[in-house]
Amino acid sequence: MIVGEPFESSLLGPERPLLPKLAVHLLEDEPGTLDVTLTIPLDPNEPDERAAIEQFAPEDRTLDVRYLARINLAAEREELSRRFAETYRKHPIRKHLTAPELGQVPDELLRDAFTPIAAQGHSVFQRLFEPPDERGALLSHGEDDDPLVRRALASALARPHRVVLKSPLSLFPWAMLYDDARIDENDLSTFDARRFWGFRHVLQEEIPGAAMAVRLPQAPRVVAAVCPEVDAADEHRQGPLGKLAEARPDGVSWLGSAEALRRELANFDGDCLYFYGHAVQADPPTPTTSYLRLDGINLTAYAIRKDGGPNFKRRPVLAFLNGCETKPLHVWDESSIAGLLCLRGGGRVCAVTTFAEVPVAFGRRFGQLFWERFLGGDNVGVSLQRARAAMLEQYQNPLGLLYALLGRAETRLG
Structure with a gap:
Protein backbone atom coordinates (compact mmCIF):
# COMPACT_ATOMS: atom_id res chain seq x y z
CA MET A 1 0.00 0.00 0.00
CA ILE A 2 1.10 3.59 -0.60
CA VAL A 3 2.62 5.79 2.08
CA GLY A 4 0.35 6.98 4.87
CA GLU A 5 -1.90 5.66 7.60
CA PRO A 6 -4.01 2.51 6.96
CA PHE A 7 -6.48 2.74 4.09
CA GLU A 8 -9.26 4.60 5.83
CA SER A 9 -11.83 5.55 3.24
CA SER A 10 -13.82 2.46 4.34
CA LEU A 11 -14.94 2.03 0.74
CA LEU A 12 -14.36 -1.70 0.88
CA GLY A 13 -16.63 -2.30 3.87
CA PRO A 14 -20.36 -1.85 4.48
CA GLU A 15 -21.93 1.32 3.10
CA ARG A 16 -22.01 4.27 5.45
CA PRO A 17 -24.94 6.67 5.66
CA LEU A 18 -25.01 9.11 2.75
CA LEU A 19 -22.05 11.45 3.00
CA PRO A 20 -22.75 15.14 3.73
CA LYS A 21 -23.22 17.24 0.60
CA LEU A 22 -20.62 19.86 -0.32
CA ALA A 23 -21.92 22.01 -3.19
CA VAL A 24 -19.44 23.77 -5.46
CA HIS A 25 -20.70 26.36 -7.95
CA LEU A 26 -18.22 27.86 -10.40
CA LEU A 27 -18.83 30.83 -12.72
CA GLU A 28 -16.31 32.63 -14.90
CA ASP A 29 -15.94 36.17 -13.58
CA GLU A 30 -13.42 37.10 -16.29
CA PRO A 31 -10.76 35.13 -18.18
CA GLY A 32 -8.48 33.54 -15.59
CA THR A 33 -10.81 34.27 -12.66
CA LEU A 34 -13.60 32.09 -11.28
CA ASP A 35 -16.42 33.17 -9.00
CA VAL A 36 -16.56 30.31 -6.47
CA THR A 37 -19.50 29.63 -4.15
CA LEU A 38 -19.29 26.78 -1.64
CA THR A 39 -22.08 25.44 0.53
CA ILE A 40 -20.31 23.51 3.25
CA PRO A 41 -21.81 21.16 5.86
CA LEU A 42 -20.33 21.85 9.31
CA ASP A 43 -19.58 19.39 12.09
CA PRO A 44 -20.31 20.65 15.63
CA ASN A 45 -17.70 18.21 16.99
CA GLU A 46 -14.91 20.22 15.34
CA PRO A 47 -14.01 23.39 17.33
CA ASP A 48 -13.69 25.83 14.42
CA GLU A 49 -16.79 24.48 12.71
CA ARG A 50 -18.76 24.64 15.96
CA ALA A 51 -17.77 28.28 16.32
CA ALA A 52 -18.88 28.94 12.73
CA ILE A 53 -22.22 27.24 13.42
CA GLU A 54 -22.81 29.45 16.43
CA GLN A 55 -21.79 32.57 14.53
CA PHE A 56 -23.34 32.02 11.10
CA ALA A 57 -25.54 28.91 10.88
CA PRO A 58 -27.22 27.87 14.13
CA GLU A 59 -30.16 26.22 12.33
CA ASP A 60 -28.99 24.48 9.17
CA ARG A 61 -25.31 24.02 10.13
CA THR A 62 -24.09 24.92 6.66
CA LEU A 63 -21.75 27.70 5.68
CA ASP A 64 -22.01 29.60 2.38
CA VAL A 65 -18.67 31.02 1.26
CA ARG A 66 -18.02 33.06 -1.87
CA TYR A 67 -14.75 34.36 -3.27
CA LEU A 68 -12.84 34.87 -6.52
CA ALA A 69 -10.23 32.27 -7.49
CA ARG A 70 -7.46 33.22 -9.89
CA ILE A 71 -7.18 30.15 -12.04
CA ASN A 72 -7.56 29.29 -15.71
CA LEU A 73 -9.45 26.02 -15.45
CA ALA A 74 -9.24 25.35 -19.20
CA ALA A 75 -5.44 25.61 -19.14
CA GLU A 76 -5.25 23.36 -16.07
CA ARG A 77 -7.50 20.81 -17.76
CA GLU A 78 -5.28 20.81 -20.84
CA GLU A 79 -2.15 20.34 -18.74
CA LEU A 80 -3.63 17.54 -16.63
CA SER A 81 -4.76 15.77 -19.80
CA ARG A 82 -1.33 16.24 -21.36
CA ARG A 83 0.50 14.96 -18.29
CA PHE A 84 -1.67 11.90 -18.07
CA ALA A 85 -1.31 11.17 -21.79
CA GLU A 86 2.49 11.47 -21.50
CA THR A 87 2.49 9.12 -18.51
CA TYR A 88 0.21 6.65 -20.21
CA ARG A 89 2.13 6.54 -23.49
CA LYS A 90 5.80 7.12 -22.64
CA HIS A 91 6.48 6.30 -18.99
CA PRO A 92 7.80 2.83 -18.06
CA ILE A 93 4.63 2.32 -16.00
CA ARG A 94 2.76 1.91 -19.29
CA LYS A 95 3.57 -1.79 -19.63
CA HIS A 96 2.02 -2.44 -16.21
CA LEU A 97 -1.07 -0.32 -16.84
CA THR A 98 -1.79 -1.83 -20.25
CA ALA A 99 -0.76 -5.46 -19.60
CA PRO A 100 -3.27 -8.02 -20.94
CA GLU A 101 -3.61 -9.43 -17.42
CA LEU A 102 -3.93 -7.29 -14.28
CA GLY A 103 -1.03 -7.30 -11.86
CA GLN A 104 0.53 -5.19 -9.14
CA VAL A 105 1.86 -1.83 -10.31
CA PRO A 106 5.37 -1.38 -8.82
CA ASP A 107 5.39 1.27 -6.10
CA GLU A 108 8.44 3.10 -7.41
CA LEU A 109 6.92 3.44 -10.89
CA LEU A 110 3.59 4.57 -9.48
CA ARG A 111 5.26 7.31 -7.46
CA ASP A 112 7.48 8.44 -10.32
CA ALA A 113 4.57 8.59 -12.78
CA PHE A 114 1.87 10.11 -10.60
CA THR A 115 3.70 12.47 -8.23
CA PRO A 116 3.84 15.25 -10.89
CA ILE A 117 0.11 14.73 -11.61
CA ALA A 118 -0.63 14.91 -7.88
CA ALA A 119 1.39 18.12 -7.58
CA GLN A 120 -0.66 19.78 -10.30
CA GLY A 121 -3.85 18.39 -8.77
CA HIS A 122 -2.89 20.06 -5.48
CA SER A 123 -2.10 23.32 -7.24
CA VAL A 124 -5.63 23.35 -8.68
CA PHE A 125 -7.16 22.34 -5.34
CA GLN A 126 -5.26 25.06 -3.48
CA ARG A 127 -6.36 27.86 -5.79
CA LEU A 128 -9.97 26.68 -5.98
CA PHE A 129 -10.61 25.86 -2.33
CA GLU A 130 -8.29 28.13 -0.38
CA PRO A 131 -9.51 31.73 -0.80
CA PRO A 132 -6.79 34.25 -1.75
CA ASP A 133 -4.89 35.45 1.29
CA GLU A 134 -5.62 39.13 0.87
CA ARG A 135 -7.83 41.76 2.40
CA GLY A 136 -11.47 41.58 1.35
CA ALA A 137 -11.00 38.30 -0.52
CA LEU A 138 -14.16 36.75 0.94
CA LEU A 139 -17.12 38.26 -0.90
CA SER A 140 -19.59 36.53 1.42
CA HIS A 141 -18.23 37.76 4.77
CA GLY A 142 -16.74 40.83 6.36
CA GLU A 143 -13.10 41.17 7.32
CA ASP A 144 -13.79 40.43 10.99
CA ASP A 145 -15.27 37.06 10.04
CA ASP A 146 -12.47 36.13 7.65
CA PRO A 147 -10.19 34.13 10.02
CA LEU A 148 -12.99 31.96 11.42
CA VAL A 149 -14.46 31.27 7.97
CA ARG A 150 -11.08 30.16 6.64
CA ARG A 151 -10.45 27.86 9.60
CA ALA A 152 -13.92 26.31 9.37
CA LEU A 153 -13.52 25.81 5.61
CA ALA A 154 -10.14 24.09 6.02
CA SER A 155 -11.52 21.88 8.79
CA ALA A 156 -14.56 20.80 6.77
CA LEU A 157 -12.59 20.07 3.59
CA ALA A 158 -10.43 17.59 5.50
CA ARG A 159 -13.37 15.12 5.64
CA PRO A 160 -14.94 12.97 2.90
CA HIS A 161 -18.01 14.50 1.24
CA ARG A 162 -20.48 13.96 -1.52
CA VAL A 163 -19.17 16.76 -3.71
CA VAL A 164 -21.71 18.24 -6.12
CA LEU A 165 -20.03 20.29 -8.85
CA LYS A 166 -22.11 22.75 -10.83
CA SER A 167 -20.70 24.95 -13.54
CA PRO A 168 -21.60 26.17 -17.04
CA LEU A 169 -17.90 25.80 -17.86
CA SER A 170 -16.51 22.78 -19.71
CA LEU A 171 -16.18 19.56 -17.74
CA PHE A 172 -13.08 18.80 -15.70
CA PRO A 173 -11.30 15.67 -14.34
CA TRP A 174 -12.23 16.48 -10.73
CA ALA A 175 -11.07 13.10 -9.44
CA MET A 176 -7.50 14.24 -10.15
CA LEU A 177 -7.59 17.02 -7.55
CA TYR A 178 -5.17 16.28 -4.68
CA ASP A 179 -5.62 17.75 -1.21
CA ASP A 180 -2.40 16.98 0.70
CA ALA A 181 -0.14 20.04 0.96
CA ARG A 182 2.85 17.82 1.75
CA ILE A 183 3.13 16.77 -1.90
CA ASP A 184 6.45 17.73 -3.49
CA GLU A 185 7.07 16.67 -7.07
CA ASN A 186 10.80 16.48 -6.32
CA ASP A 187 10.26 14.12 -3.36
CA LEU A 188 8.47 10.93 -4.37
CA SER A 189 8.07 9.85 -0.75
CA THR A 190 5.43 12.59 -0.27
CA PHE A 191 3.00 10.90 -2.67
CA ASP A 192 -0.09 9.13 -1.32
CA ALA A 193 -2.52 8.03 -4.03
CA ARG A 194 -5.41 8.02 -1.57
CA ARG A 195 -5.30 11.81 -1.38
CA PHE A 196 -6.64 12.16 -4.91
CA TRP A 197 -10.22 13.43 -4.70
CA GLY A 198 -11.55 10.40 -6.56
CA PHE A 199 -10.58 8.18 -3.64
CA ARG A 200 -11.58 10.58 -0.84
CA HIS A 201 -14.94 11.88 -2.02
CA VAL A 202 -18.03 10.78 -3.88
CA LEU A 203 -18.04 13.12 -6.88
CA GLN A 204 -20.89 14.12 -9.15
CA GLU A 205 -21.18 16.71 -11.89
CA GLU A 206 -24.63 18.21 -12.37
CA ILE A 207 -24.86 19.06 -16.03
CA PRO A 208 -27.60 19.96 -18.52
CA GLY A 209 -29.60 16.88 -19.51
CA ALA A 210 -28.71 14.65 -16.55
CA ALA A 211 -31.53 12.88 -14.72
CA MET A 212 -32.84 14.34 -11.49
CA ALA A 213 -34.79 11.18 -10.56
CA VAL A 214 -32.67 8.75 -8.54
Whole structure:
Protein backbone atom coordinates (compact mmCIF):
# COMPACT_ATOMS: atom_id res chain seq x y z
CA MET A 1 0.00 0.00 0.00
CA ILE A 2 1.10 3.59 -0.60
CA VAL A 3 2.62 5.79 2.08
CA GLY A 4 0.35 6.98 4.87
CA GLU A 5 -1.90 5.66 7.60
CA PRO A 6 -4.01 2.51 6.96
CA PHE A 7 -6.48 2.74 4.09
CA GLU A 8 -9.26 4.60 5.83
CA SER A 9 -11.83 5.55 3.24
CA SER A 10 -13.82 2.46 4.34
CA LEU A 11 -14.94 2.03 0.74
CA LEU A 12 -14.36 -1.70 0.88
CA GLY A 13 -16.63 -2.30 3.87
CA PRO A 14 -20.36 -1.85 4.48
CA GLU A 15 -21.93 1.32 3.10
CA ARG A 16 -22.01 4.27 5.45
CA PRO A 17 -24.94 6.67 5.66
CA LEU A 18 -25.01 9.11 2.75
CA LEU A 19 -22.05 11.45 3.00
CA PRO A 20 -22.75 15.14 3.73
CA LYS A 21 -23.22 17.24 0.60
CA LEU A 22 -20.62 19.86 -0.32
CA ALA A 23 -21.92 22.01 -3.19
CA VAL A 24 -19.44 23.77 -5.46
CA HIS A 25 -20.70 26.36 -7.95
CA LEU A 26 -18.22 27.86 -10.40
CA LEU A 27 -18.83 30.83 -12.72
CA GLU A 28 -16.31 32.63 -14.90
CA ASP A 29 -15.94 36.17 -13.58
CA GLU A 30 -13.42 37.10 -16.29
CA PRO A 31 -10.76 35.13 -18.18
CA GLY A 32 -8.48 33.54 -15.59
CA THR A 33 -10.81 34.27 -12.66
CA LEU A 34 -13.60 32.09 -11.28
CA ASP A 35 -16.42 33.17 -9.00
CA VAL A 36 -16.56 30.31 -6.47
CA THR A 37 -19.50 29.63 -4.15
CA LEU A 38 -19.29 26.78 -1.64
CA THR A 39 -22.08 25.44 0.53
CA ILE A 40 -20.31 23.51 3.25
CA PRO A 41 -21.81 21.16 5.86
CA LEU A 42 -20.33 21.85 9.31
CA ASP A 43 -19.58 19.39 12.09
CA PRO A 44 -20.31 20.65 15.63
CA ASN A 45 -17.70 18.21 16.99
CA GLU A 46 -14.91 20.22 15.34
CA PRO A 47 -14.01 23.39 17.33
CA ASP A 48 -13.69 25.83 14.42
CA GLU A 49 -16.79 24.48 12.71
CA ARG A 50 -18.76 24.64 15.96
CA ALA A 51 -17.77 28.28 16.32
CA ALA A 52 -18.88 28.94 12.73
CA ILE A 53 -22.22 27.24 13.42
CA GLU A 54 -22.81 29.45 16.43
CA GLN A 55 -21.79 32.57 14.53
CA PHE A 56 -23.34 32.02 11.10
CA ALA A 57 -25.54 28.91 10.88
CA PRO A 58 -27.22 27.87 14.13
CA GLU A 59 -30.16 26.22 12.33
CA ASP A 60 -28.99 24.48 9.17
CA ARG A 61 -25.31 24.02 10.13
CA THR A 62 -24.09 24.92 6.66
CA LEU A 63 -21.75 27.70 5.68
CA ASP A 64 -22.01 29.60 2.38
CA VAL A 65 -18.67 31.02 1.26
CA ARG A 66 -18.02 33.06 -1.87
CA TYR A 67 -14.75 34.36 -3.27
CA LEU A 68 -12.84 34.87 -6.52
CA ALA A 69 -10.23 32.27 -7.49
CA ARG A 70 -7.46 33.22 -9.89
CA ILE A 71 -7.18 30.15 -12.04
CA ASN A 72 -7.56 29.29 -15.71
CA LEU A 73 -9.45 26.02 -15.45
CA ALA A 74 -9.24 25.35 -19.20
CA ALA A 75 -5.44 25.61 -19.14
CA GLU A 76 -5.25 23.36 -16.07
CA ARG A 77 -7.50 20.81 -17.76
CA GLU A 78 -5.28 20.81 -20.84
CA GLU A 79 -2.15 20.34 -18.74
CA LEU A 80 -3.63 17.54 -16.63
CA SER A 81 -4.76 15.77 -19.80
CA ARG A 82 -1.33 16.24 -21.36
CA ARG A 83 0.50 14.96 -18.29
CA PHE A 84 -1.67 11.90 -18.07
CA ALA A 85 -1.31 11.17 -21.79
CA GLU A 86 2.49 11.47 -21.50
CA THR A 87 2.49 9.12 -18.51
CA TYR A 88 0.21 6.65 -20.21
CA ARG A 89 2.13 6.54 -23.49
CA LYS A 90 5.80 7.12 -22.64
CA HIS A 91 6.48 6.30 -18.99
CA PRO A 92 7.80 2.83 -18.06
CA ILE A 93 4.63 2.32 -16.00
CA ARG A 94 2.76 1.91 -19.29
CA LYS A 95 3.57 -1.79 -19.63
CA HIS A 96 2.02 -2.44 -16.21
CA LEU A 97 -1.07 -0.32 -16.84
CA THR A 98 -1.79 -1.83 -20.25
CA ALA A 99 -0.76 -5.46 -19.60
CA PRO A 100 -3.27 -8.02 -20.94
CA GLU A 101 -3.61 -9.43 -17.42
CA LEU A 102 -3.93 -7.29 -14.28
CA GLY A 103 -1.03 -7.30 -11.86
CA GLN A 104 0.53 -5.19 -9.14
CA VAL A 105 1.86 -1.83 -10.31
CA PRO A 106 5.37 -1.38 -8.82
CA ASP A 107 5.39 1.27 -6.10
CA GLU A 108 8.44 3.10 -7.41
CA LEU A 109 6.92 3.44 -10.89
CA LEU A 110 3.59 4.57 -9.48
CA ARG A 111 5.26 7.31 -7.46
CA ASP A 112 7.48 8.44 -10.32
CA ALA A 113 4.57 8.59 -12.78
CA PHE A 114 1.87 10.11 -10.60
CA THR A 115 3.70 12.47 -8.23
CA PRO A 116 3.84 15.25 -10.89
CA ILE A 117 0.11 14.73 -11.61
CA ALA A 118 -0.63 14.91 -7.88
CA ALA A 119 1.39 18.12 -7.58
CA GLN A 120 -0.66 19.78 -10.30
CA GLY A 121 -3.85 18.39 -8.77
CA HIS A 122 -2.89 20.06 -5.48
CA SER A 123 -2.10 23.32 -7.24
CA VAL A 124 -5.63 23.35 -8.68
CA PHE A 125 -7.16 22.34 -5.34
CA GLN A 126 -5.26 25.06 -3.48
CA ARG A 127 -6.36 27.86 -5.79
CA LEU A 128 -9.97 26.68 -5.98
CA PHE A 129 -10.61 25.86 -2.33
CA GLU A 130 -8.29 28.13 -0.38
CA PRO A 131 -9.51 31.73 -0.80
CA PRO A 132 -6.79 34.25 -1.75
CA ASP A 133 -4.89 35.45 1.29
CA GLU A 134 -5.62 39.13 0.87
CA ARG A 135 -7.83 41.76 2.40
CA GLY A 136 -11.47 41.58 1.35
CA ALA A 137 -11.00 38.30 -0.52
CA LEU A 138 -14.16 36.75 0.94
CA LEU A 139 -17.12 38.26 -0.90
CA SER A 140 -19.59 36.53 1.42
CA HIS A 141 -18.23 37.76 4.77
CA GLY A 142 -16.74 40.83 6.36
CA GLU A 143 -13.10 41.17 7.32
CA ASP A 144 -13.79 40.43 10.99
CA ASP A 145 -15.27 37.06 10.04
CA ASP A 146 -12.47 36.13 7.65
CA PRO A 147 -10.19 34.13 10.02
CA LEU A 148 -12.99 31.96 11.42
CA VAL A 149 -14.46 31.27 7.97
CA ARG A 150 -11.08 30.16 6.64
CA ARG A 151 -10.45 27.86 9.60
CA ALA A 152 -13.92 26.31 9.37
CA LEU A 153 -13.52 25.81 5.61
CA ALA A 154 -10.14 24.09 6.02
CA SER A 155 -11.52 21.88 8.79
CA ALA A 156 -14.56 20.80 6.77
CA LEU A 157 -12.59 20.07 3.59
CA ALA A 158 -10.43 17.59 5.50
CA ARG A 159 -13.37 15.12 5.64
CA PRO A 160 -14.94 12.97 2.90
CA HIS A 161 -18.01 14.50 1.24
CA ARG A 162 -20.48 13.96 -1.52
CA VAL A 163 -19.17 16.76 -3.71
CA VAL A 164 -21.71 18.24 -6.12
CA LEU A 165 -20.03 20.29 -8.85
CA LYS A 166 -22.11 22.75 -10.83
CA SER A 167 -20.70 24.95 -13.54
CA PRO A 168 -21.60 26.17 -17.04
CA LEU A 169 -17.90 25.80 -17.86
CA SER A 170 -16.51 22.78 -19.71
CA LEU A 171 -16.18 19.56 -17.74
CA PHE A 172 -13.08 18.80 -15.70
CA PRO A 173 -11.30 15.67 -14.34
CA TRP A 174 -12.23 16.48 -10.73
CA ALA A 175 -11.07 13.10 -9.44
CA MET A 176 -7.50 14.24 -10.15
CA LEU A 177 -7.59 17.02 -7.55
CA TYR A 178 -5.17 16.28 -4.68
CA ASP A 179 -5.62 17.75 -1.21
CA ASP A 180 -2.40 16.98 0.70
CA ALA A 181 -0.14 20.04 0.96
CA ARG A 182 2.85 17.82 1.75
CA ILE A 183 3.13 16.77 -1.90
CA ASP A 184 6.45 17.73 -3.49
CA GLU A 185 7.07 16.67 -7.07
CA ASN A 186 10.80 16.48 -6.32
CA ASP A 187 10.26 14.12 -3.36
CA LEU A 188 8.47 10.93 -4.37
CA SER A 189 8.07 9.85 -0.75
CA THR A 190 5.43 12.59 -0.27
CA PHE A 191 3.00 10.90 -2.67
CA ASP A 192 -0.09 9.13 -1.32
CA ALA A 193 -2.52 8.03 -4.03
CA ARG A 194 -5.41 8.02 -1.57
CA ARG A 195 -5.30 11.81 -1.38
CA PHE A 196 -6.64 12.16 -4.91
CA TRP A 197 -10.22 13.43 -4.70
CA GLY A 198 -11.55 10.40 -6.56
CA PHE A 199 -10.58 8.18 -3.64
CA ARG A 200 -11.58 10.58 -0.84
CA HIS A 201 -14.94 11.88 -2.02
CA VAL A 202 -18.03 10.78 -3.88
CA LEU A 203 -18.04 13.12 -6.88
CA GLN A 204 -20.89 14.12 -9.15
CA GLU A 205 -21.18 16.71 -11.89
CA GLU A 206 -24.63 18.21 -12.37
CA ILE A 207 -24.86 19.06 -16.03
CA PRO A 208 -27.60 19.96 -18.52
CA GLY A 209 -29.60 16.88 -19.51
CA ALA A 210 -28.71 14.65 -16.55
CA ALA A 211 -31.53 12.88 -14.72
CA MET A 212 -32.84 14.34 -11.49
CA ALA A 213 -34.79 11.18 -10.56
CA VAL A 214 -32.67 8.75 -8.54
CA ARG A 215 -34.68 5.56 -7.99
CA LEU A 216 -34.47 2.60 -10.33
CA PRO A 217 -36.60 -0.54 -9.85
CA GLN A 218 -35.35 -3.04 -7.30
CA ALA A 219 -35.36 -5.62 -10.10
CA PRO A 220 -33.86 -3.70 -13.05
CA ARG A 221 -33.57 -4.64 -16.69
CA VAL A 222 -29.98 -4.21 -17.85
CA VAL A 223 -29.05 -3.93 -21.52
CA ALA A 224 -25.43 -5.07 -21.73
CA ALA A 225 -23.58 -4.31 -24.96
CA VAL A 226 -20.31 -6.15 -24.42
CA CYS A 227 -17.90 -6.32 -27.33
CA PRO A 228 -16.63 -9.88 -27.88
CA GLU A 229 -13.34 -8.47 -29.20
CA VAL A 230 -12.37 -7.26 -25.70
CA ASP A 231 -14.20 -9.89 -23.65
CA ALA A 232 -13.43 -13.03 -25.60
CA ALA A 233 -13.61 -15.19 -22.46
CA ASP A 234 -17.13 -13.92 -21.63
CA GLU A 235 -16.01 -12.70 -18.21
CA HIS A 236 -19.01 -10.39 -17.93
CA ARG A 237 -21.37 -13.36 -18.27
CA GLN A 238 -19.54 -15.01 -15.37
CA GLY A 239 -19.65 -11.89 -13.17
CA PRO A 240 -22.40 -9.89 -11.43
CA LEU A 241 -24.40 -9.31 -14.63
CA GLY A 242 -24.23 -12.99 -15.46
CA LYS A 243 -25.48 -13.89 -11.97
CA LEU A 244 -28.35 -11.44 -12.41
CA ALA A 245 -29.24 -13.13 -15.71
CA GLU A 246 -29.19 -16.55 -14.03
CA ALA A 247 -31.47 -15.35 -11.23
CA ARG A 248 -33.80 -13.48 -13.59
CA PRO A 249 -33.49 -14.43 -17.28
CA ASP A 250 -35.33 -11.24 -18.23
CA GLY A 251 -32.97 -9.13 -16.07
CA VAL A 252 -30.20 -8.85 -18.67
CA SER A 253 -30.34 -8.49 -22.44
CA TRP A 254 -26.95 -9.23 -24.02
CA LEU A 255 -26.08 -7.36 -27.21
CA GLY A 256 -23.03 -8.28 -29.26
CA SER A 257 -23.30 -6.03 -32.30
CA ALA A 258 -23.47 -2.35 -33.13
CA GLU A 259 -26.65 -2.92 -35.13
CA ALA A 260 -28.38 -4.50 -32.14
CA LEU A 261 -27.40 -1.58 -29.91
CA ARG A 262 -28.52 0.89 -32.55
CA ARG A 263 -31.98 -0.71 -32.68
CA GLU A 264 -32.19 -0.86 -28.90
CA LEU A 265 -31.38 2.83 -28.45
CA ALA A 266 -34.13 3.80 -30.89
CA ASN A 267 -36.66 2.32 -28.46
CA PHE A 268 -34.84 1.72 -25.16
CA ASP A 269 -37.02 -0.07 -22.63
CA GLY A 270 -34.49 -0.79 -19.90
CA ASP A 271 -33.27 0.67 -16.62
CA CYS A 272 -29.52 0.36 -17.20
CA LEU A 273 -27.36 0.57 -20.31
CA TYR A 274 -23.88 -0.93 -20.06
CA PHE A 275 -21.33 -0.65 -22.84
CA TYR A 276 -17.92 -2.30 -22.63
CA GLY A 277 -15.64 -2.02 -25.62
CA HIS A 278 -13.56 0.39 -27.66
CA ALA A 279 -14.83 3.95 -27.89
CA VAL A 280 -13.49 6.99 -29.72
CA GLN A 281 -14.32 10.66 -29.93
CA ALA A 282 -12.47 13.48 -31.62
CA ASP A 283 -11.40 16.59 -29.72
CA PRO A 284 -13.68 18.46 -29.99
CA PRO A 285 -16.18 15.70 -30.75
CA THR A 286 -18.27 15.52 -33.90
CA PRO A 287 -21.28 13.23 -34.47
CA THR A 288 -19.47 11.15 -37.11
CA THR A 289 -16.21 10.75 -35.14
CA SER A 290 -17.77 9.88 -31.77
CA TYR A 291 -18.56 6.19 -31.65
CA LEU A 292 -18.87 2.97 -29.68
CA ARG A 293 -17.31 -0.08 -31.34
CA LEU A 294 -18.99 -3.47 -31.15
CA ASP A 295 -17.75 -6.57 -32.98
CA GLY A 296 -15.68 -4.50 -35.39
CA ILE A 297 -18.43 -2.02 -36.31
CA ASN A 298 -18.60 1.62 -35.22
CA LEU A 299 -21.88 3.00 -33.90
CA THR A 300 -21.61 6.79 -34.21
CA ALA A 301 -23.59 9.51 -32.49
CA TYR A 302 -24.78 10.47 -35.98
CA ALA A 303 -26.18 6.97 -36.64
CA ILE A 304 -27.97 6.83 -33.28
CA ARG A 305 -29.64 10.18 -33.91
CA LYS A 306 -30.45 9.36 -37.53
CA ASP A 307 -32.53 6.40 -36.32
CA GLY A 308 -34.47 8.64 -33.93
CA GLY A 309 -32.49 7.65 -30.88
CA PRO A 310 -31.93 7.79 -28.12
CA ASN A 311 -35.51 7.15 -27.06
CA PHE A 312 -35.72 6.13 -23.39
CA LYS A 313 -38.99 4.70 -22.07
CA ARG A 314 -38.03 4.68 -18.37
CA ARG A 315 -36.74 7.23 -15.88
CA PRO A 316 -34.03 7.31 -14.74
CA VAL A 317 -31.67 5.25 -16.87
CA LEU A 318 -28.15 4.51 -15.67
CA ALA A 319 -25.77 4.51 -18.66
CA PHE A 320 -22.27 3.17 -17.96
CA LEU A 321 -20.06 3.84 -20.99
CA ASN A 322 -17.03 1.71 -20.15
CA GLY A 323 -14.72 2.60 -23.02
CA CYS A 324 -12.01 5.13 -23.79
CA GLU A 325 -12.69 8.86 -23.47
CA THR A 326 -16.48 8.71 -23.23
CA LYS A 327 -16.55 11.97 -21.20
CA PRO A 328 -15.98 15.04 -23.42
CA LEU A 329 -13.90 17.53 -21.45
CA HIS A 330 -14.08 20.49 -23.82
CA VAL A 331 -17.58 20.59 -25.28
CA TRP A 332 -20.89 19.42 -23.81
CA ASP A 333 -23.31 18.97 -26.68
CA GLU A 334 -24.91 16.22 -28.74
CA SER A 335 -21.73 15.55 -30.71
CA SER A 336 -20.45 13.02 -28.15
CA ILE A 337 -22.17 9.77 -27.23
CA ALA A 338 -22.57 10.83 -23.58
CA GLY A 339 -23.84 14.27 -24.58
CA LEU A 340 -26.30 12.75 -27.04
CA LEU A 341 -27.71 10.31 -24.46
CA CYS A 342 -28.16 13.01 -21.84
CA LEU A 343 -29.25 15.99 -23.92
CA ARG A 344 -31.62 14.07 -26.22
CA GLY A 345 -32.65 11.67 -23.50
CA GLY A 346 -35.26 13.95 -21.97
CA GLY A 347 -33.51 14.36 -18.63
CA ARG A 348 -33.59 10.62 -18.02
CA VAL A 349 -29.91 9.59 -18.04
CA CYS A 350 -27.34 9.34 -15.27
CA ALA A 351 -24.03 8.55 -16.96
CA VAL A 352 -20.76 6.97 -15.84
CA THR A 353 -18.04 7.97 -18.29
CA THR A 354 -14.26 8.13 -18.76
CA PHE A 355 -12.07 11.10 -19.70
CA ALA A 356 -9.02 9.23 -21.06
CA GLU A 357 -7.92 5.88 -22.48
CA VAL A 358 -8.83 2.89 -20.32
CA PRO A 359 -6.78 -0.31 -20.68
CA VAL A 360 -8.85 -3.34 -21.68
CA ALA A 361 -8.07 -5.53 -18.65
CA PHE A 362 -8.54 -2.66 -16.21
CA GLY A 363 -11.87 -1.63 -17.71
CA ARG A 364 -13.15 -5.20 -17.69
CA ARG A 365 -12.33 -5.73 -14.00
CA PHE A 366 -13.50 -2.23 -12.99
CA GLY A 367 -16.86 -2.85 -14.64
CA GLN A 368 -17.31 -6.08 -12.68
CA LEU A 369 -16.52 -4.36 -9.39
CA PHE A 370 -18.92 -1.52 -10.15
CA TRP A 371 -21.82 -3.85 -10.97
CA GLU A 372 -21.13 -5.99 -7.92
CA ARG A 373 -21.58 -2.93 -5.71
CA PHE A 374 -24.46 -1.34 -7.59
CA LEU A 375 -26.54 -4.50 -7.95
CA GLY A 376 -25.73 -5.25 -4.31
CA GLY A 377 -27.48 -2.08 -3.18
CA ASP A 378 -24.90 0.72 -3.14
CA ASN A 379 -25.78 3.94 -4.92
CA VAL A 380 -23.97 4.80 -8.12
CA GLY A 381 -21.60 7.32 -6.50
CA VAL A 382 -20.49 4.90 -3.80
CA SER A 383 -20.27 2.02 -6.31
CA LEU A 384 -17.95 4.08 -8.48
CA GLN A 385 -15.79 5.19 -5.58
CA ARG A 386 -15.57 1.69 -4.09
CA ALA A 387 -14.55 0.24 -7.44
CA ARG A 388 -11.76 2.84 -7.66
CA ALA A 389 -10.63 2.01 -4.13
CA ALA A 390 -10.69 -1.74 -4.74
CA MET A 391 -8.45 -1.43 -7.82
CA LEU A 392 -6.01 0.69 -5.84
CA GLU A 393 -6.09 -1.69 -2.90
CA GLN A 394 -5.73 -4.89 -4.94
CA TYR A 395 -3.41 -3.82 -7.73
CA GLN A 396 -1.96 -0.47 -6.61
CA ASN A 397 -3.53 0.85 -9.80
CA PRO A 398 -5.08 4.37 -9.69
CA LEU A 399 -6.73 4.38 -13.12
CA GLY A 400 -10.17 4.37 -11.52
CA LEU A 401 -9.60 8.12 -11.35
CA LEU A 402 -10.42 8.22 -15.07
CA TYR A 403 -14.09 7.43 -14.40
CA ALA A 404 -16.57 10.26 -13.78
CA LEU A 405 -20.23 10.53 -12.83
CA LEU A 406 -22.49 12.87 -14.79
CA GLY A 407 -25.66 12.91 -12.73
CA ARG A 408 -26.69 12.29 -9.16
CA ALA A 409 -24.63 10.09 -6.87
CA GLU A 410 -27.76 8.98 -4.96
CA THR A 411 -29.04 7.04 -8.00
CA ARG A 412 -29.71 3.47 -6.88
CA LEU A 413 -32.00 0.45 -7.02
CA GLY A 414 -35.15 0.26 -4.93
